[in-house]
Amino acid sequence: MKILWTGLGFIAIAEFIALCVSFLNPKKGKTVSGNSDNIIEAGTIDSFQPESVTAFVRGKFYLVCLKDGGFLALSSKCTHLGCSVPWNEEEKKFICPCHASQFDMTGKVLSSPAPRALDIYKIKIVNMNIIVDISRIIKRAGFAKEQVIYPENVKR
Amino acid sequence: MQNESRDHEPANSKKMLAAKPFNTFVSFIKHIHPVKIPLSSLAFKCTWGLGGMSLVLAFMLMVTGILMQLAYKPLPGIAYESVQLIKNDILFGQLVRNIHYFSANFLVIVAFCHMLRVFFTSGFYGTRRVNWIIGICIFLLILLSCFTGYLLPWDQTAYWAVTICINMFEYIPSGSFFKNFVTDGYEVSTRTLQMFFTLHTTLIPSILIILFAIHFWKIRKAGGVVFPGTHHADDNIKPVMVKSNPNLFLRETVVGAVLIAFILSISLVFNAPLDDIANSGLSPNPAKAPWYFSGLQELLVHFHPLFAVFIIPVLALLLLFFTPFITDTAAQKGVWFISDKAKKAGFISALFSIICVPGFILLDEYVVNFQLLMPDMVGVISTGLIPFSIVIAFIFIFYYLMKRKFNLSINEAFQTIFIFLTTAYIVLTVTGTWLRGPGMKLIW
Numbered sequence: 112m113k114i115l116w117t118g119l120g121f122i123a124i125a126e127f128i129a130l131c132v133s134f135l136n137p138k139k140g141k142t143v144s145g146n147s148d149n150i151i152e153a154g155t156i157d158s159f160q161p162e163s164v165t166a167f168v169r170g171k172f173y174l175v176c177l178k179d180g181g182f183l184a185l186s187s188k189c190t191h192l193g194c195s196v197p198w199n200e201e202e203k204k205f206i207c208p209c210h211a212s213q214f215d216m217t218g219k220v221l222s223s224p225a226p227r228a229l230d231i232y233k234i235k236i237v238n239m240n241i242i243v244d245i246s247r248i249i250k251r252a253g254f255a256k257e258q259v260i261y262p263e264n265v266k267r
Numbered sequence: 268m269q270n271e272s273r274d275h276e277p278a279n280s281k282k283m284l285a286a287k288p289f290n291t292f293v294s295f296i297k298h299i300h301p302v303k304i305p306l307s308s309l310a311f312k313c314t315w316g317l318g319g320m321s322l323v324l325a326f327m328l329m330v331t332g333i334l335m336q337l338a339y340k341p342l343p344g345i346a347y348e349s350v351q352l353i354k355n356d357i358l359f360g361q362l363v364r365n366i367h368y369f370s371a372n373f374l375v376i377v378a379f380c381h382m383l384r385v386f387f388t389s390g391f392y393g394t395r396r397v398n399w400i401i402g403i404c405i406f407l408l409i410l411l412s413c414f415t416g417y418l419l420p421w422d423q424t425a426y427w428a429v430t431i432c433i434n435m436f437e438y439i440p441s442g443s444f445f446k447n448f449v450t451d452g453y454e455v456s457t458r459t460l461q462m463f464f465t466l467h468t469t470l471i472p473s474i475l476i477i478l479f480a481i482h483f484w485k486i487r488k489a490g491g492v493v494f495p496g497t498h499h500a501d502d503n504i505k506p507v508m509v510k511s512n513p514n515l516f517l518r519e520t521v522v523g524a525v526l527i528a529f530i531l532s533i534s535l536v537f538n539a540p541l542d543d544i545a546n547s548g549l550s551p552n553p554a555k556a557p558w559y560f561s562g563l564q565e566l567l568v569h570f571h572p573l574f575a576v577f578i579i580p581v582l583a584l585l586l587l588f589f590t591p592f593i594t595d596t597a598a599q600k601g602v603w604f605i606s607d608k609a610k611k612a613g614f615i616s617a618l619f620s621i622i623c624v625p626g627f628i629l630l631d632e633y634v635v636n637f638q639l640l641m642p643d644m645v646g647v648i649s650t651g652l653i654p655f656s657i658v659i660a661f662i663f664i665f666y667y668l669m670k671r672k673f674n675l676s677i678n679e680a681f682q683t684i685f686i687f688l689t690t691a692y693i694v695l696t697v698t699g700t701w702l703r704g705p706g707m708k709l710i711w
Contacts, residue, residue, distance in 0.1 A: 208552030
């Protein structure tokens with residue numbers, strides 16, 4: 112009898128915890144890609160100079176046009192502790208105001224404490240238009256050539 | 268006690284009816300205290316009244332907190348406006364906010380000192396062990412309460428301090444889960460604010476009230492506070508007893524009244540800070556943690572995050588929790604710093620800490636760069652494990668040297684190290700709070 116009651120008690124506690132968790136769990140599937148809030152049209156390819164960094168305040172990312180014409184969408188969030196990293200035009204670096212991490216144009220870490228390169232977002236180029244999908248953040252250890260998106264008609 | 272007999276009398280006169288709630292209150296106060304207490308436990312230097320002060324501050328926080336909760340709106344942006352409303356438009360709103368702010372900050376300090384007092388008077392052995400652990404839990408909850416309250420004004424300082432602290436969780440095993448849980452996955456948001464608001468105004472205060480009750484009950488169970496000579500209780504030497512009323516009550520009232528007067532005067536002169544409204548796209552430079560976490564933030568500058576925000580704090584907490592279990596229970600209780608030679612050793616270790624820790628900070632800042640020394644090594648090892656091992660080895664060598672030099676018992680040696688570490692943490696906190704400028708560079 113005692114075991115039964117204890118068991119029932121535990122089941123009740125488990126149910127209560129499950130209820131709390133499901134109540135607090137953020138609704139999944141709310142941020143589906145394709146949702147217009149998560150798709151940002153950055154503009155046409157030719158509106159970006161090679162070797163330039165353009166900030167997008169709404170999506171909190173930088174659209175980087177590399178020397179060779181490739182594009183990268185870098186999250187403006189420092190990988191160390193989440194501060195917002197501004198682009199320093201004179202030094203051609205991203206310098207975090209919080210703990211002085213530095214990143215180069217491709218988001219690669221130049222100076223610690225940041226543990227990994229700036230996160231990136233997926234880019235698509237449709238009809239010369241650059242479209243950035245900010246629904247999913249892509250973490251990466253460092254910079255790799257494959258991350259850069261090139262317009263089809265531009266020579267590499 | 269005397270009131271019980273009065274309950275049986277017919278309460279026919281109006282005066283009696285009016286007096287009854289007050290009598291109940293007095294009776295309650297009398298019953299949570301013992302009728303008689305040892306004379307020597309009354310001395311101010313025995314406890315410094317720190318526990319009572321904490322309670323008074325907690326009470327002031329609750330009163331002002333409830334008042335502000337009536338005007339506060341927990342939604343990003345609107346929160347900031349409502350705090351401005353409290354500040355500028357509500358009569359005495361600024362004063363209430365100031366009292367809340369200063370009480371909270373003093374509570375952290377007073378509760379910390381209370382913990383030190385219990386430690387240094389060896390008030391955590393035997394039946395008091397559980398109460399020591401409850402006390403640490405209360406202290407941690409106070410910190411959590413301060414931290415959750417820190418976000419509520421939704422200004423730049425608050426927003427970025429909380430962002431930094433929440434992102435620290437990414438370096439703790441299974442911490443990303445927690446981070447996603449409170450932030451909607453990406454950044455400090457409405458969800459975070461509402462969670463912090465609920466924690467700050469409902470959950471933490473309720474748990475604290477329950478823990479307070481257990482904490483006080485446990486003091487009664489242990490026979491009151493520790494005082495010099497407590498350990499003689501089982502011998503036939505009985506301590507001189509005096510009545511709590513008025514001896515203790517008077518002292519408590521005076522300490523409480525002075526404290527309230529003190530907080531009120533500070534609140535009249537200084538204003539609680541309020542920065543610009545939070546902007547999630549612009550980090551201020553420097554973006555700092557609240558001062559009670561700036562010791563951790565300072566560790567973060569020197570160690571890999573895994574060590575700075577996880578391994579070191581967890582080890583420190585474990586050490587704190589288990590102190591009464593790993594040291595010698597039969598030790599002298601109620602005497603400050605155990606003995607004269609331990610006092611001397613403690614003084615030296617505090618002094619040593621004040622010299623060494625800034626030395627280490629300067630070395631790490633300007634001379635040694637572990638990452639450059641070992642560029643091929645993973646960050647966790649080069650900037651984490653190696654410096655951490657050096658520090659631990661240093662502490663152990665210091666421990667044995669002190670133990671041999673002064674011929675210390677285990678408790679005395681332990682206390683020496685505790686003093687070393689506490690001083691080190693205070694030095695780190697001071698450095699993190701006042702000596703870190705833009706880009707976390709040292710300034711003075």
